Amino acid sequence: MATTKRDYYEVLGVERGASAEEVKRSYRKLAVKFHPDKNPDDPHAEEQFKELGEAYDVLIDGDKRAAYDRFGHAAFAQGGGFGRGGGFHDPFDIFREVFGASGGGVGGGIFETFFGGGGSGGAVDREGRQRGSDLRYDMEITLEEAAFGVEKEIEIRKLDVCEHCEGKGAEAGSRSVGCPTCGGRGQVISSRGFFQVSQTCPRCRGVGQIIDKPCRVCEGEGRIEKSSRIKLKIPAGIADGSRLRSSQNGEAGVRGGPPGDLYVVLHVKEHEIFQREDDNLFCEVPISFTVAALGGEVAVPTLQGKANLKVPAGTQSGQTFKLRGKGIADVSGRDRGDLMARLIVEVPSRLNTEQRQKLEEFADLCGEENAPLGRSFVERAKEFFR
Numbered sequence: 001m002a003t004t005k006r007d008y009y010e011v012l013g014v015e016r017g018a019s020a021e022e023v024k025r026s027y028r029k030l031a032v033k034f035h036p037d038k039n040p041d042d043p044h045a046e047e048q049f050k051e052l053g054e055a056y057d058v059l060i061d062g063d064k065r066a067a068y069d070r071f072g073h074a075a076f077a078q079g080g081g082f083g084r085g086g087g088f089h090d091p092f093d094i095f096r097e098v099f100g101a102s103g104g105g106v107g108g109g110i111f112e113t114f115f116g117g118g119g120s121g122g123a124v125d126r127e128g129r130q131r132g133s134d135l136r137y138d139m140e141i142t143l144e145e146a147a148f149g150v151e152k153e154i155e156i157r158k159l160d161v162c163e164h165c166e167g168k169g170a171e172a173g174s175r176s177v178g179c180p181t182c183g184g185r186g187q188v189i190s191s192r193g194f195f196q197v198s199q200t201c202p203r204c205r206g207v208g209q210i211i212d213k214p215c216r217v218c219e220g221e222g223r224i225e226k227s228s229r230i231k232l233k234i235p236a237g238i239a240d241g242s243r244l245r246s247s248q249n250g251e252a253g254v255r256g257g258p259p260g261d262l263y264v265v266l267h268v269k270e271h272e273i274f275q276r277e278d279d280n281l282f283c284e285v286p287i288s289f290t291v292a293a294l295g296g297e298v299a300v301p302t303l304q305g306k307a308n309l310k311v312p313a314g315t316q317s318g319q320t321f322k323l324r325g326k327g328i329a330d331v332s333g334r335d336r337g338d339l340m341a342r343l344i345v346e347v348p349s350r351l352n353t354e355q356r357q358k359l360e361e362f363a364d365l366c367g368e369e370n371a372p373l374g375r376s377f378v379e380r381a382k383e384f385f386r
Contacts, residue, residue, distance in 0.1 A: 008055035027056040053091025128207045129257035135250045143271040149236035159223040159251040165215035169222035169255040174213035179204035223252040237331035240268040279337030292345045302326040317345035
């Protein structure tokens with residue numbers, strides 16, 4: 001079923017008479033917003049990113065824009081122009097070109113600026129080297145591990161350096177020769193109606209050179225998929241959702257390019273006793289009716305071991321007591337949170353005959369002065385009891 005394509009001016013959010021500079025400025029803003037590397041959990045972001053690239057590809061070029069203004073999308077339909085599947089420039093190539101990340105260097109550029117790493121590869125240099133992709137690993141840890149820090153070892157499968165060619169992608173004695181597909185230019189040109197479209201050569205990836213004897217193990221990539229074991233040091237005080245960067249433990253680069261980084265996202269398991277808020281801990285401690293009434297001492301659990309809490313006579317259920325310094329040290333190690341213990345008075349249940357008799361005698365002995373909260377409540381709510 002055919003889908004209706006949006007107007008290119010609408011896609012970029014510019015007027016029909018917008019200058020090339022306005023088109024470029026709008027593209028830069030929206031391309032960063034919808035780049036797939038910045039929206040890993042949004043399945044629609046990549047489509048929007050590609051749509052932006054297509055619109056920019058047309059409106060930034062004077063001839064293409066003139067044809068679009070005259071014929072609309074029909075100018076690029078099969079047989080008359082470009083078509084989504086074949087003739088438009090690669091949206092990621094457009095992105096790198098606009099942001100200046102396509103020349104000379106390896107890695108860095110716009111991906112490092114906006115996405116904290118090499119994104120989905122980075123630029124290819126004159127030797128065909130390309131930075132490896134960054135990887136994400138989700139790790140679950142306990143509250144105790146988050147509080148005190150821990151060293152973990154993980155195993156992941158990723159593209160790693162080919163040992164046969166040492167990452168070069170070439171057999172011993174091989175040499176670089178001009179790419180026969182593009183004639184050494186790094187670009188191939190295809191004709192679409194009255195347009196000629198230049199695209200990155202798919203064989204040499206824009207380098208203009210190929211290896212005459214690619215490595216027989218990795219087929220010229222300089223990397224193969226295998227399992228790797230990586231040690232990670234998780235600092236004390238780390239919070240749920242924190243992201244740790246393990247430098248150069250992402251995928252290996254192409255043909256000896258630098259590796260990407262590994263980003264580990266931490267998820268702290270729910271604890272059976274404690275809840276955490278910033279560096280403070282919260283827990284509920286049940287106490288007996290008699291301890292609440294007469295006062296006493298109760299044992300309170302902490303991450304550092306047992307602590308004793310003095311309970312004053314007349315303590316009400318739900319009262320919270322602060323145990324200073326019994327929370328979690330912040331990640332800088334300069335300060336420590338508190339433990340907030342909320343006391344829950346446990347009402348006796350399954351009373352035997354003697355216990356019930358004694359409790360009834362106690363109730364008869366208690367006057368209003370023993371229940372100030374109840375008396376105050378009745379006074380405030382008396383109009384509702386009429």
